[in-house]
Amino acid sequence: MDKVIDIEERIPTLRERRKKRTNRKFVALLTIFLLLLVVAIYSQTKYSKLQDVAVAGANLYAPVDYQQASGLEFGDSMWSFTEKEIEEKLNGLEWVKASRVEKKWLTGLEIYIAEHEKIGYLDNETGYQMVLSNGYALEKPVDSVSGPIFTNFENDETRQKLAAQLTDVDSEVYNLISQITLNPEESSPLVSLYMNDGNEVKGTLSTLAEKLNYYPSVIAQLDEGQKGVIDMEVGISSAHMTTCTGLRKKVKMMKNPKKSNRRFSKSIIFSLVFLVLGFIMAYSFSLSQAEKNKSGYTGGAFFEQESASAAN
Template structure:
């Protein structure tokens, strides 16, 4: 015969289960209310606004320029913009090759800019534009030291050839070049003249410019103590003092292979 359980014996346990269930519902409602309240307070507080924007990698343009182009003012909603859309806008700027926008900490924005390298200045009616590594020219107000000024390089194909040579050149040698003037003609379209910070003048051709200039420090060390002059690297490597250039005088030939290696000897050239 089955045991009969008195209902009065079960009432306390049923009440306890009902109380626990009620408490869980109450706690859940309180938790939802608290979370909603915190979210509401967050969006009403300064923490939900953009507090600062840090920009890294700005050289071609100043940080304020990128800040304005980002379209995200300080104090705007922190979650009110799409980082990918900002990246697309900044990539439209000339000279910018890569952009990364991310949210940092509580209310900070981090913008990392990767720019094309600046190779030289281009003189344009008394103003100086910037020549980039891809051959493009942009206007900028920055003061970028240790790059040469290029003159008379109006032809894009010639400009790109010279840009390629400057990108290959050793930085220490490149920083010695003050100015490069394109002197090409119809018969000799690749000739250039480079004026150096240490007082020498270099005559060269574009296709071998970087290769020949690799030996420039060695050449000038051999000429130490002598009068400044012209180092001709167009075919071989020759040196002529400035005060002898226009006369039938002694010219120094830097002996060696066609890359300009060797010693400096004197020879009569008439």
């Protein structure tokens, strides 16, 4: 027979369970309340505000300019922005190649900037503007010029094409460029380059880097002291001025100096091989002639001795 438990005996146990459940709920609610209180107090203190911004890699503009471009101000909540949002704003600047943003401790922020390199200066009506490797011309004023000057490159698209070509030019040749002028009257973009060594180079904008890298090989074949115009529009030729009479003459250069040097080396090797073969053949021929002469002389003497014996 099943044992019957009186309800009055179970009441203390039920009360204890209900009390524990109530206590757990109270502790949970108290914990949540305390956390919210801490967050509210923290948000009102200086330890939740932006107090320090460090910018690294800023050369074209001052660090404060990058801080203003990011849209951040001292006193902003550290939780009101994300690193990705600031990076997107900075990467939108025309002169910035890449950026990286990191929050440091509770109130600090570090910004790392990679700027486009300078390739020259745009000549305009009011002065000069620095031109970067992506073709962008900075609007900030320039105090001094230390690089190639670009004339008639006000068009953004044309300037970008020029920048793309110059990034592929060897540094040895790039350092010799003093000025690049675009001829706007031609249907295809033609440019004239004035070099620091006194020469002038003419070529097309689309193949400028490919042919300009041969410049050291071309000028090495000119007579010492002669300066003139090097035409790289189709092939590579030079028209230079003689220092005494000033007469102008055309001197055709090879289209590819490196290939010409290889052909010259091969011709020397073939000439040496033919010379050695000729010497060997001549030596063999002389030996054979000597053997024939020797055998002919011995035969003649023997014939004379036989004739004398017959006469006796």
